[in-house]
Amino acid sequence: MEALRIMIDEHQSLAAILHAIRMMLRDIASGTLQPDMGLLRAMVHYLDAYPEKRHHPKEDQFIFALLRQRTAEGAAAVQRYADGEPGGLEGFVAAFEAFAAFYRDHMMREEREILPLVHKHFTAEDWAIANAGFAGSADPLGGTRTPEAPEDFARIFSRLVAAAPAPIGLGAGPYKEL
Numbered sequence: 001m002e003a004l005r006i007m008i009d010e011h012q013s014l015a016a017i018l019h020a021i022r023m024m025l026r027d028i029a030s031g032t033l034q035p036d037m038g039l040l041r042a043m044v045h046y047l048d049a050y051p052e053k054r055h056h057p058k059e060d061q062f063i064f065a066l067l068r069q070r071t072a073e074g075a076a077a078v079q080r081y082a083d084g085e086p087g088g089l090e091g092f093v094a095a096f097e098a099f100a101a102f103y104r105d106h107m108m109r110e111e112r113e114i115l116p117l118v119h120k121h122f123t124a125e126d127w128a129i130a131n132a133g134f135a136g137s138a139d140p141l142g143g144t145r146t147p148e149a150p151e152d153f154a155r156i157f158s159r160l161v162a163a164a165p166a167p168i169g170l171g172a173g174p175y176k177e178l
């Protein structure tokens with residue numbers, strides 16, 4: 001079950017950044033917040049790179065692939081899940097909203113459709129593989145940095161939260177690149 005707790009934690013990190021960007025865009029549009037382009041750029045990069053390099057590969061390898069082996073019911077749900085858009089502030093808001101909608105859908109489908117099937121069909125062996133994979137103990141280096149994913153996303157996330165304006169974040173901005 002540890003794998004699913006980590007998966008949902010990761011969804012919450014993504015949701016937190018999506019929420020922070022939405023609030024910042026709203027305040028920038030109303031003129032109450034000066035845009036911190038470095039921070040926005042870093043947040044968008046996080047949303048792009050973190051799921052791509054870490055979250056989705058783990059889900060694919062340690063949840064979906066195992067579930068497909070256990071049940072055709074799972075295969076259909078995973079396939080439905082796999083079948084899943086772009087100047088000025090308005091263009092960015094529109095692109096962001098499309099992206100946010102995609103992610104809300106991703107998280108809702110996984111948590112409401114896929115996870116119940118995992119609970120129903122996973123064997124003890126499946127759980128052991130998934131838990132080890134999600135906990136990162138399958139990483140031979142045992143650290144947060146691997147050759148395929150050299151970015152330390154936990155550190156980037158903390159820096160984004162620190163730099164984001166209060167009450168979304170801690171208001172320590174402007175964001176500085178690592």
Ligand SMILES: [Fe+2]
Pocket residue numbers: 011055059106107110
């Ligand atoms: Fe996910």
